[in-house]
Amino acid sequence: MAGKRTVLTVRLRRLAAMLHEMRETAQLSKEEVSAKTGINVTTLYRIETAQARPQRRTLMAMLDLYGIGNTQREDALALLADALKPGMARAYEGSVTEVYAAYINFEAEARSARHYQTSTIPGLLQTYEYTTAVISTSMPALEASVMESRAKARMDRAANLSKEKPLELWVVMDEAAIRRTVGGPSVMRGQLERLLKETERKNVIVQIMPFDAGAHPGMSGPFTLLDFPDPADPELVYVEGIAGDELIEGRAEIRRFGVIFDQLRAMALSPRDSAAMIYDAAGRLG
Template sequence: MAGKRTVLTVRLRRLAALLFDLREHAELSKEEVSSKTGINVTTLYRIETAQARPQRRTLMAMLDLYGVTEQQRTDAIQLLTDALKPGMSRPYEGSLSEVYAAYINFESEALSARHYQTSYIPGLLQTEQYAIAVIDTSMPKVEASVMEHRARARMDRAAVLSKDEPLELWVVMDEAAIRRVVGGPAIMRGQLDRLLQETKRKNVILQILPFDAGAHPGMAGSFTLLDFPDPADPELVYVEGIAGDELIEGHSEIRRYGVIFDQLRAMALSPRDSATLIASAAQRLS
């Protein structure tokens, strides 16, 4: 059942990385751990890749075998406790893909996000009417309840921009995102007005990549880079696509997307000129 899925969170990923490092430091293979603890090798793999949360007795058996310090034991137990807490996606998980639900959890705890979007207004900046129109078009024949849940999830996500320590958001959008009339002129005009309001936030930078910039490295598709306040949480990339969404980790891949984003923002209009272009697009819909 959808409600029984283990959806990835920041704390679960951190716990998985810690347990992997502890096993490596103990110089034990998964097969050796399985032989000494009775924990199935497949279960160990799923725990170390954050695909499953360990039960407390399983965690204790692993920590006993690895000969950890008291501080490491305390940290691991606390991470397990925190990993059991529901992420921001919990109310909507039945209507979301596992990857998208995990992304929402990561986004809610990120320090900053660098986002490139090809065709749509980014979810964090969408109005509810625009979001419904996008979902209705991109997910034909979806049930009304699922559409409502997905739209509500997008609206609730926007809270990260106004919380006490708000997400630092840097967006580069292809000009097509503000020119394509989604949901009709009235809905699109409201969406563009919302964008102009968001540009006034100190924690939001918005740039438009104009058509006359020509070919660019973001033409392959949309993506988001997330950075986290704790050094123990490595950066990750969320990639959107028709075939499915994907969360990517690894220094080389993160660096590649970082370089692409730097190129895109260098090719895009300045935030001031971008706001002027958005205002012009909105005026044409009046």
């Protein structure tokens, strides 16, 4: 059931990486750990890949076997305690996918987000009216309560841009995102006016990829690169798609998406020229 899912958080991901490293340092296979502790191999795999939170006694058994000293032991127990706390997505877990719920949790603790979008305005910059117009096109059709919950989740995420240490957002979006009239002229004009206002923030950069730029490396679909303030939390990529969303890790993949984003922002209009294009698009709806 949705309420019993283990939704990924920054702390759970860090704890999983720590336990994997501890086992590797102890030079023990999962099978050996299972034989010595009685912990199922499948459970060990799920713990080390952050698909499950270990119970305290399970964690203690692992730390004892790995010969972990007091300092690291306290760090691991503290991470477990933090991992038990609900993330920002808790209120929406019943109405969004597990991957998207995890993304919401990660985004709330990220330092920066580099986002490429193809045909819609990025969620963090959407108005409520635009959001509901987009969500209403979901297939199969969603219940009204689920639509409302998803729209609220998107609105609440926007708080990341104005908190004490705000998320640094760099967006490149295809020109189609500002030309497609979503929800009717009035809704779309309000959305474009909101977009212009958001570009006034010091922590938000918006660039438009014009149609006349031709082919570019982002044509395969939208993605977001998240970077975190703690070095213990490596970057990750969130990829959106009709077949499902995905969180991607691994240095090679992160580097590939980073290069793609660098190419996109180099090909896109400057922030000043992008704002001028958005202003023009809003004027045409007026």
